[in-house]
Amino acid sequence: MSHRSFVLWVIAQAVACGVVIVGLLYIYDPLQLYHKPYFRENAFTDDTRVQNKGIITHYDFTHYILGSCMLQNILASEMEQNLDGAWVNISMAGSSFDTRAVILRYLLEHKQPKHIVYSLDDFSLISPSPSKTDSFDYLYDENPYNDIKIYMNNKFLLCALSFSSAKICTGVKDLNMLLPWALVDESGVTDLFGGFDNWIAHENDRVQSMMESLRSFDHAPFTKLDNTSSTDTRATRIYLQTYLLSFIKEHPNTHFSLIIPPYSRLHWRIHGSDKLAKWQESITYLTQEIAELPNASMYGFDDLSYTTQIANYMDPEHYNIDMNRIFIQALRERTHIIDKANVSSYLWQMEQNIRDYDVVPFTTMLAK
Numbered sequence: 546m547s548h549r550s551f552v553l554w555v556i557a558q559a560v561a562c563g564v565v566i567v568g569l570l571y572i573y574d575p576l577q578l579y580h581k582p583y584f585r586e587n588a589f590t591d592d593t594r595v596q597n598k599g600i601i602t603h604y605d606f607t608h609y610i611l612g613s614c615m616l617q618n619i620l621a622s623e624m625e626q627n628l629d630g631a632w633v634n635i636s637m638a639g640s641s642f643d644t645r646a647v648i649l650r651y652l653l654e655h656k657q658p659k660h661i662v663y664s665l666d667d668f669s670l671i672s673p674s675p676s677k678t679d680s681f682d683y684l685y686d687e688n689p690y691n692d693i694k695i696y697m698n699n700k701f702l703l704c705a706l707s708f709s710s711a712k713i714c715t716g717v718k719d720l721n722m723l724l725p726w727a728l729v730d731e732s733g734v735t736d737l738f739g740g741f742d743n744w745i746a747h748e749n750d751r752v753q754s755m756m757e758s759l760r761s762f763d764h765a766p767f768t769k770l771d772n773t774s775s776t777d778t779r780a781t782r783i784y785l786q787t788y789l790l791s792f793i794k795e796h797p798n799t800h801f802s803l804i805i806p807p808y809s810r811l812h813w814r815i816h817g818s819d820k821l822a823k824w825q826e827s828i829t830y831l832t833q834e835i836a837e838l839p840n841a842s843m844y845g846f847d848d849l850s851y852t853t854q855i856a857n858y859m860d861p862e863h864y865n866i867d868m869n870r871i872f873i874q875a876l877r878e879r880t881h882i883i884d885k886a887n888v889s890s891y892l893w894q895m896e897q898n899i900r901d902y903d904v905v906p907f908t909t910m911l912a913k
Contacts (some may be wrong), residue, residue: 566702567693569705569706570693570696570701570702570705571693573701573704573705573708575588575590575696575701575704575705575714575715575716576590576595576596576598576599576695576696577589577596577598577599577600577602577603578598578599578602578684578689578692578695579689579692580603581603582715584708585708585710585715586710586718587718587720588710588712588715588716588717588718589715589716589717589718589720589723590715590716591716591717591723591724593635593636593637593723593724594637594640594644594648594680594681595681595684595695596716597635597637597648597651597652598651598684598685598692600633600635600720601635601648601651601652601655601656602655604633605631606631606632606633606656606658607630607631607632607658607659607660608624608628608629608630608631608632608633608658608659608660608661608662609632609633609634609635609652609658609660609661609662610624610632610633610634610635610636610661610662611635611636611637611645611648611649611652611661611662611663612636612640612645612662612663612664612666612804613636613637613638613639613640613664613666613806614636614638614639614726614863615636615664615666615804615806615862615863615864616634616636616662616663616664616804616806616869616872617634617636617638617724617725617726618724618725618726618727618728618865618866618868618869619634619636619662619725619869619872619873620634620721620722620725620869621633621634621720621721622721623870623873624873627873627874627876627877628660628873628876628877630659630660633720634721634723634724635648636664636724641666641668641669641673641675641676641788642669642673642784642785642788642789643669643673643675643676643678643784643787643788644676644678645663645788646787646788646789646792647678647681647682647685648685649661649792650685650792651685653792653795653796653799657798657799658799659798659799659800660799660800660801660802661799661800661801661802662802662804662872662876663789663801663802663803663804664803664804664805664806665803665804665805665806665828665831665843666806667806667808667820667824669784669788670781670785670823670824670827670828671781671820671823671824671827672777672780672781672823673781673784674784675784681695700713700714701714725866727859727865727866728866733747733749733751734751734859735859737749737751737752737858737859737860738856738857738858738859738865739856740855740856741855741856741906741907741910742910744756744855744860745910745911751859751860751863752860752861754816755811755812755815755816755860755861756911758815758816759815759904759907759908759911760908760911762815762904762908764904764905764908766900767814767817767818767899767900767902768818769817769818769821769822769896770818770819770821770822771822772819772822772823773822773823773826777823778826781823781826781827781830782830785827785830785831785834790831790834790835790838793835793838793840793841794838796840797838797839797840798840799840800840800841800842801840801841801842802841802842802844802876803831803835803841803842803843803844804843804844804872805828805843805844805845805846805847805883806862806864807845807846807847807849807851807852807864807868808847808852808861808862809852809853809855809857809858809861809862809864810852810853810898810899810902811855811861811902811904811907812861812862813895813899813902814899814902814904815861815904816861817899821896821899825892825896828843828845828883828888828892829888829889829892831843832883832884832885832888833885835884836884836885842879842882843882843883843884844872844875844876844881844882844883845881845883845891846868846871846872846875846881847891847895847898848891848894848895848898849871851864851868851871853898853902855907
């Protein structure tokens, strides 16, 4: 065989091997990017940044929950019991508004959702900046051919070679139970619920910052820093318009329910002095904007006594699943709505509650 023939033979073998691998990955398609599963049951991974493409494309849901981990404990089955529609939870842990915009744009272009429940997380309301999305956003562009590169790694190649249905390869079969972390018996998570003594007994990185702040707390009165500026406010408003309000305005037939996650009052009392003014400004701005949008509603729960009880929280921000059921009740009964008429009194009362919150029981327990 001549050198030229040998080179051509090697190239042909490499191309053939590549075609076989790509074909195998296309047929296996664990994330359902191209089709529902062949030869195995439907299953879903909890990495919803990449899984949502398949859920949106191949399943006929009409109502969506798209938030951060603050909404992951809303069960679609409970939404369907209380509200009309076929519901699915596609929330993404730690997702900012701009991250969600990648999914939201694809959803609104390819489906006609009737209702989207959406969380207003503080990190997207307080001096936000766009996140990096290049690890997954190509899945949601108009080019289906580049999607295959998500599978070009040892994990998916090994899974495809054995056509595995293992959880690590394809996920879990029950889409309803894909995301609710509060129902998973996991050390360092669910054992933090039940009271501040559990935070002490199981102190980890979820509560460490708060514990350190409490140990050095000087019991000075709460002071809200007026650290808003015209430049920062303008940048935040542009962010909110670009990554949230524009979608609401452009899709009047989809109703958006915007939920303010009720962080613990302890969180605001200890770590809120430099955040509260900016957060209040963003909430006020959003109520003004959606006042002209009949397809949007905002819900707030910071006035509930629930936020005073640390037993309800696994860390300063993350509440138990019962709060998600309060959300469902509010959506059903149209209560806890925050609008332009009541936002000032809502924010004033919340701030007063923060100022009056008694931290002494926590510092006393830590001093023992």
